[in-house]
Amino acid sequence: MRTAVLCGLGTWVPPRVVPNGEIAARLGTSEDWIHGRTGIRERHVVEPGMSTSDLAVEAGQRALKSADTDRVDALVLATTTPDRPCPATAPGVAHRLGLDRCAAFDVNAVCTGFLYGLASGAGLIAAGVAERVLVVGADTFSTIVDPDCRATAAIFGDGAGAVVLRAGDPHEPGALGPFDLGSDGQDADLIMVPAGGSRQRSTREPAPPGAEFFTMAGKAVFRKAIFQMAGSAQSVLRRAGLDLHDIDRFVIHQANARIINGVADMLGQPAAKFVRNIDQVGNTAAASVPLALTSAAESGELRAGQRVLLGAFGGGLTWGSTVLSWPDIEAG
Amino acid sequence: MSTTVLQRLSEILVGYFGVEEHEVTPDATFASLDLDSLGIVEFALVAEKEFGVAIAEDEVTPRARVADALALLAAKGVRDDG
Numbered sequence: 001m002r003t004a005v006l007c008g009l010g011t012w013v014p015p016r017v018v019p020n021g022e023i024a025a026r027l028g029t030s031e032d033w034i035h036g037r038t039g040i041r042e043r044h045v046v047e048p049g050m051s052t053s054d055l056a057v058e059a060g061q062r063a064l065k066s067a068d069t070d071r072v073d074a075l076v077l078a079t080t081t082p083d084r085p086c087p088a089t090a091p092g093v094a095h096r097l098g099l100d101r102c103a104a105f106d107v108n109a110v111c112t113g114f115l116y117g118l119a120s121g122a123g124l125i126a127a128g129v130a131e132r133v134l135v136v137g138a139d140t141f142s143t144i145v146d147p148d149c150r151a152t153a154a155i156f157g158d159g160a161g162a163v164v165l166r167a168g169d170p171h172e173p174g175a176l177g178p179f180d181l182g183s184d185g186q187d188a189d190l191i192m193v194p195a196g197g198s199r200q201r202s203t204r205e206p207a208p209p210g211a212e213f214f215t216m217a218g219k220a221v222f223r224k225a226i227f228q229m230a231g232s233a234q235s236v237l238r239r240a241g242l243d244l245h246d247i248d249r250f251v252i253h254q255a256n257a258r259i260i261n262g263v264a265d266m267l268g269q270p271a272a273k274f275v276r277n278i279d280q281v282g283n284t285a286a287a288s289v290p291l292a293l294t295s296a297a298e299s300g301e302l303r304a305g306q307r308v309l310l311g312a313f314g315g316g317l318t319w320g321s322t323v324l325s326w327p328d329i330e331a332g
Numbered sequence: 333m334s335t336t337v338l339q340r341l342s343e344i345l346v347g348y349f350g351v352e353e354h355e356v357t358p359d360a361t362f363a364s365l366d367l368d369s370l371g372i373v374e375f376a377l378v379a380e381k382e383f384g385v386a387i388a389e390d391e392v393t394p395r396a397r398v399a400d401a402l403a404l405l406a407a408k409g410v411r412d413d414g
Contacts, residue, residue, distance in 0.1 A: 219366035222350025227374055262348050
């Protein structure tokens with residue numbers, strides 16, 4: 001059976017670092033309060049003029065180098081912060097990477113975007129549409145977050161991560177799957193940007209104040225993230241015929257350190273099995289899982305041969321999980 | 333050090349439901365802590381595991397107060413430790 005095999009990994013964050021101290025006063029709080037509530041100490045943000053595609057190109061280049069290839073048949077870009085509402089950001093990224101003429105499209109599943117992108121890329125390979133796919137998760141939430149909103153301004157950071165998938169065999173290290181993906185649109189309003197789409201259509205007038213900012217209903221999102229990520233992990237393990245004890249590392253969306261702790265508790269798994277880099281990058285939305293993978297691979301926390309569960313939860317609402325044996329690759 | 337049922341209840345609400353510790357007061361309703369009916373079902377699941385007692389769907393509602401949940405747990409034999 002043709003299966004997608006992960007064979008390259010690359011990430012990039014913009015150079016500007018914003019520590020808690022730089023935003024605490026404006027939000028009327030302290031550095032320690034932010035760290036205690038979220039586990040975040042600093043995040044990276046883009047300077048004006050830098051956009052999501054710039055981050056995606058940097059991460060994409062590194063992933064291609066890590067996979068030792070300069071050709072793919074498709075580029076899937078997971079993002080909630082495209083360069084423009086139209087067209088998709090992926091074709092421009094493909095062009096700048098020298099991947100002209102390859103299939104290129106965006107996927108929007110907010111913070112679950114990378115998992116949805118992986119599943120889309122794996123599907124293109126399984127269906128024989130592509131031999132090799134570049135999957136990128138890139139977001140610049142600093143461009144849509146209200147800088148004065150305590151619930152979001154301290155949480156989000158910018159970044160990008162990418163992997164190369166190639167056609168291979170289900171028993172190879174790096175083989176992806178099965179997947180568990182799901183959504184619940186009844187709660188679409190819990191995480192959103194109200195304006196800029198067809199619901200609040202463009203007019204010649206500016207959008208109402210704040211309507212172009214990202215909003216999130218904190219408590220409801222907190223608990224749904226815990227329950228859905230734990231539930232999705234259990235579903236994907238059932239499909240894979242695996243047990244929680246078979247998993248060496250959980251690399252789940254770095255939404256908030258307390259959410260990661262909640263998922264570990266709910267699954268009855270030691271917190272040490274859960275990879276964390278949220279203290280240095282914050283919540284980077286679609287880039288979060290590949291950034292955590294790179295951080296863990298570089299620190300030695302994640303080693304070839306270990307069985308890894310990837311999981312995420314985000315706006316939509318959406319969630320997703322998959323499992324793989326970590327391949328012997330060097331992050332680019 | 334003894335752990336009270338209120339402390340254990342508070343840990344559940346803070347750890348799984350994103351509630352701030354200072355919000356967990358006897359008079360706070362579950363609705364005021366942003367727990368809707370689905371949130372109550374999830375709360376009951378976690379509380380059953382934590383306290384080792386069965387909680388039926390209609391025993392806690394979003395309108396119930398933290399004090400009502402404590403009374404319910406006490407009626408089911410859950411006591412403060414130590």
